Amino acid sequence: MMFGIYVGVVGLVIFQFVFILLQLKFFWKDHRKRLFSELPSVSVLVAARNEEVDLPDLLRSFERVDYPEDRIQFLFADDQSTDQTAEILKVWCAKSPNRIFLTIDSSQFRQYNKNGKANALAILGEKATGDYYFFTDADCEVSPNWIREGIGAFVGSIGLVIGITQVKATNLLEKFQEIDWWLTLGFVKVATDLGLHTTGLGNNMVISKVAYVQSEGFKQLPDCLTEDLEISRAIQREGFSIAHQASPDMLARTKPETSFSALLNQRKRWMSGVMTLPFYWKLILGFQVAYFLGLIGLLIVSPAFGLVLGIIKILLQAIFLMGFANKVRVKISWLSLLVFDFYNFNTTVLTILYYFWPSNTKWKSRIYP
Numbered sequence: 001m002m003f004g005i006y007v008g009v010v011g012l013v014i015f016q017f018v019f020i021l022l023q024l025k026f027f028w029k030d031h032r033k034r035l036f037s038e039l040p041s042v043s044v045l046v047a048a049r050n051e052e053v054d055l056p057d058l059l060r061s062f063e064r065v066d067y068p069e070d071r072i073q074f075l076f077a078d079d080q081s082t083d084q085t086a087e088i089l090k091v092w093c094a095k096s097p098n099r100i101f102l103t104i105d106s107s108q109f110r111q112y113n114k115n116g117k118a119n120a121l122a123i124l125g126e127k128a129t130g131d132y133y134f135f136t137d138a139d140c141e142v143s144p145n146w147i148r149e150g151i152g153a154f155v156g157s158i159g160l161v162i163g164i165t166q167v168k169a170t171n172l173l174e175k176f177q178e179i180d181w182w183l184t185l186g187f188v189k190v191a192t193d194l195g196l197h198t199t200g201l202g203n204n205m206v207i208s209k210v211a212y213v214q215s216e217g218f219k220q221l222p223d224c225l226t227e228d229l230e231i232s233r234a235i236q237r238e239g240f241s242i243a244h245q246a247s248p249d250m251l252a253r254t255k256p257e258t259s260f261s262a263l264l265n266q267r268k269r270w271m272s273g274v275m276t277l278p279f280y281w282k283l284i285l286g287f288q289v290a291y292f293l294g295l296i297g298l299l300i301v302s303p304a305f306g307l308v309l310g311i312i313k314i315l316l317q318a319i320f321l322m323g324f325a326n327k328v329r330v331k332i333s334w335l336s337l338l339v340f341d342f343y344n345f346n347t348t349v350l351t352i353l354y355y356f357w358p359s360n361t362k363w364k365s366r367i368y369p
Contacts, residue, residue, distance in 0.1 A: 003301055009294035010309050013287055017316035020190045024323050029193045031153035031161070031243045041071045042147055043130030047120035049079040049364045051138035052088060054255055059092050061141040066148065074099045075127055077120040080109065082365070085138070100127060112219050116366060117202070118227035122218035133212055137203040139255045140165070149249035150206040159211025159240025160232055162188065163204035163250035164328055174256035175336050176343040177263065179321060182332065183344075185246070186324040187284075192244040197236055197278065202228035204252040211240045225361060225368055226273030248329045267351040269361050269368075289352070292345045314341055 044062070048055060062074060076093065078086040078101070086103060093099035104120050112122040125133070132151050136142055143149075146163075153161040164185055167178035185201075192198045205228065207217075215234040224230050232242060257263040274285065291313070298306030318337035325332050361368045 002297060006294040006297040006301065009287065009290045010298060013291040014309065014313050014316060017313065017320055021316065021320050023190045023193065024320060027193060030247070031155070031245045032149065032247070033155050034152050039068060039071050040131035040151060041129065042132045042134055042151065043073040043075055043128035044134045045075045045121055045124045045128060046136060046138055047077045047079055047117045047124065048081065048085050048089065048138035049116065050081045050083050050085060052084040054139035055085060055088050057141050058138055064144045065142065065146060066144045069098055072098060072147065073128065073130055075124045077102045077104055077124050079104045079116050079120045113221055114223045115225060115227055116364060118218050118221055125212065125217045131209050133207045133209065135202060135205050136252055137254065140203050141253045143249050143251050145249035149245065149247060153243050153245045154208055157239065157241045158243045159208050159235045160200060160242045161206045162192070162201045162242065162244045163252055164246040165201065165204045165252045165254050166330060167256045168253050169256060173260070176340060177256045179332065179336060179340050180344065182321050182325055186320060189244045189246050192242055198242060200228035200232035203254055207235065211235045211238065214238045225269045225363065229273045246327055251328050264350060264354045265362050268355050269363055271351060271355040289348055314338060
């Protein structure tokens with residue numbers, strides 16, 4: 001009885017990777033279709049809090065963006081930083097009239113949302129004048145063709161376009177985080193191409209002004225720790241669809257979490273969004289956890305059979321991840337992929353335990369219950 005359950009759970013996850021590999025190979029959607037006789041105006045919105053270390057990299061990447069200066073507006077909000085973030089932004093924004101800097105003062109704190117980032121973006125949204133709103137984080141870097149690639153994906157009923165984000169990895173922990181992001185975004189890409197409701201991506205997404213205004217943007221979101229998920233829901237409720245443009249030009253690079261405790265804090269915050277997902281998403285994600293339990297059971301009951309199935313899953317997963325990353329012209333080492341599941345198992349279990357542990361979530365030097 002238990003042997004059959006173990007085989008069933010492990011087999012379903014293996015079949016899942018066969019399915020998404022077929023999607024990757026034969027049903028991949030490239031959304032670079034729209035051409036403009038005249039380039040539209042765009043606004044780039046960034047909420048920053050205590051980002052003095054990584055912020056200069058983002059600003060340098062903005063200076064390399066290939067888009068007419070008179071058609072692009074940069075909007076920054078300093079969300080009560082205690083480091084040199086505000087000073088860095090003031091100096092950079094003073095160099096051009098299309099760069100606007102705001103400070104979130106105490107009277108504006110939690111004006112629209114208890115989530116500091118959502119609140120700051122809601123305030124920035126009031127100043128945005130572009131036809132398309134681009135969002136990224138202060139610890140990211142974007143590609144030179146980021147703007148052109150993003151606006152080109154808006155066809156039909158699309159109201160929000162997700163980009164692709166790569167973790168800037170230098171050591172083993174960071175490399176595993178990078179692979180984890182590839183795996184998560186790979187699932188999001190497949191689901192989005194299938195027309196399933198997915199999510200926004202706070203550090204790399206574009207929203208049309210029409211969709212933003214109609215959904216009321218970040219102003220009317222419920223209090224949450226995953227504002228990108230909530231705004232994607234608000235936009236979808238208004239009848240707009242989401243596209244995921246995974247391409248080299250829509251690639252942003254973000255910093256990794258530098259310690260395992262910081263990583264668990266990040267995942268605890270993400271789990272708060274996962275717990276609000278529709279049942280079918282919880283079922284899909286639940287099978288990813290159940291796979292490890294099923295595999296352990298098989299390794300105890302039938303070690304050789306369990307080992308064979310485990311190797312098949314690792315190989316299929318590695319082929320999928322390498323194929324997905326290749327679409328964005330990024331290479332992933334085979335060695336990291338082959339041992340990734342050891343990291344994935346431990347991180348998954350600890351994330352679940354930490355989520356249910358009675359403690360608050362720490363994010364951007366603030367405590368959220």
